[in-house]
Amino acid sequence: MSCFSFLFSRKKTASSAEQTIEIDEEVSGIQNTTLFTYKELKMATGNFHYSNKIGEGGFGIVYKGTFRDGTMAAIKVLSADSKQGVREFLTEINVIADIEHENLVKLYGCCVEGSHRILVYEYLENNSLAQTLIGGNRSNIQFSWQTRRNICINVAKGLAFLHEEVRPHIVHRDIKASNILLDKNLMPKISDFGLAKLFPDNLTHISTRVAGTTGYLAPEYAIRGQLTRKADIYSFGVLLLEIVSGRCNTNKRLPLSDQYLLERVWDLYERGQLVELIDTSLNGEHNDEEAQKFLKIGLLCTQDMPKLRPSMSEVVKMLMGEEAVDDRDISRPGLLSEFTSLRGQKDKHDMTSEGTSKEVNSPSSESISTSYAAMTFNSIYDRSN
Ligand SMILES: Nc1ncnc2c1ncn2[C@@H]1O[C@H](COP(=O)(O)OP(=O)(O)OP(=O)(O)O)[C@@H](O)[C@H]1O
Numbered sequence: 574m575s576c577f578s579f580l581f582s583r584k585k586t587a588s589s590a591e592q593t594i595e596i597d598e599e600v601s602g603i604q605n606t607t608l609f610t611y612k613e614l615k616m617a618t619g620n621f622h623y624s625n626k627i628g629e630g631g632f633g634i635v636y637k638g639t640f641r642d643g644t645m646a647a648i649k650v651l652s653a654d655s656k657q658g659v660r661e662f663l664t665e666i667n668v669i670a671d672i673e674h675e676n677l678v679k680l681y682g683c684c685v686e687g688s689h690r691i692l693v694y695e696y697l698e699n700n701s702l703a704q705t706l707i708g709g710n711r712s713n714i715q716f717s718w719q720t721r722r723n724i725c726i727n728v729a730k731g732l733a734f735l736h737e738e739v740r741p742h743i744v745h746r747d748i749k750a751s752n753i754l755l756d757k758n759l760m761p762k763i764s765d766f767g768l769a770k771l772f773p774d775n776l777t778h779i780s781t782r783v784a785g786t787t788g789y790l791a792p793e794y795a796i797r798g799q800l801t802r803k804a805d806i807y808s809f810g811v812l813l814l815e816i817v818s819g820r821c822n823t824n825k826r827l828p829l830s831d832q833y834l835l836e837r838v839w840d841l842y843e844r845g846q847l848v849e850l851i852d853t854s855l856n857g858e859h860n861d862e863e864a865q866k867f868l869k870i871g872l873l874c875t876q877d878m879p880k881l882r883p884s885m886s887e888v889v890k891m892l893m894g895e896e897a898v899d900d901r902d903i904s905r906p907g908l909l910s911e912f913t914s915l916r917g918q919k920d921k922h923d924m925t926s927e928g929t930s931k932e933v934n935s936p937s938s939e940s941i942s943t944s945y946a947a948m949t950f951n952s953i954y955d956r957s958n
Pocket of ligand 1: 627628629630631632633635647649678694695696697698700701704751752754764765
């Protein structure tokens, strides 16, 4: 890999000239990362050959690439005309170019030549948790209890680093199974910082447009657009429940009472039957007590009251057995069942598409409209897998 100095030629379109100039100026200011030439990436991916395609997300196709020195990379090509994509492209670079942690996907650099907007990441061999452990198409990878335990602890460490060690703190806003990638040793790394927000110390929360993925959104954030680190902690809690149970947070193929994982966990917790949730594919080769403890930590993280949710460093300690988990601390999760009257209404809004992440305008925190709540929770309920 090599680093190139970069000369940016300003592009101007007739339809959205001002916005384009604004974005172009920001792009021209990219300094803190390696800049790749388009030619170099073309060579690494065999001219972006379909046989090198390893995935596709909301913002473009991802290719596997190999550089001349043998370094492998995941090369994410943003679709040329997506304004949202360009904004997220810049956010990604601003947020992670300067930080490094073993549980965060490393950004090698980017390419901003002509109309090309391409991100270059370290290559992770074992796909995402969504493609392997959770969701319909399970891979051949055997996720033992030790592996799952290790994944939970290391995702928690990555998030604790973003929340508590980096200054200003970073709220990821899109913690979910498809954003947890696994390396060849099944070590997890958090990816996709396109929606992340920098969070200065002096702020209690940021009022922002709601972004994220249905099924993982904390209620206070989904309804009021009030963002704190606790929204990520809620999403992490949902992920934790998914990892232990080996199922997705929403599965409409199941009987109604089982469709929403968090509701199911709470119900079984209240009946003292959490053990039923543990993934049967573990074939009993796990520690029941520890697996149930992880489910309880998931419940602590998804409590309805954000301030009751533990910090990520506390979560790490609890997962590692360095801090006790007290049942008396567990209160109701931010459950969607309070909105059951909204079930069945057709979602008339464009908040979500199946499981992908995007931003929508939220009302101000003072004016929580019922229709907005309806939109949010219908959208969450409407996520099928
Ligand atoms: N660094 C990487 N190493 C290996 N594979 C990757 C890497 N980054 C992405 N991929 C693959 O590309 C797929 C698409 O990733 P991408 O981040 O673009 O979208 P997503 O997170 O799946 O969806 P969305 O961004 O729309 O929520 C991933 O599921 C994964 O299989």
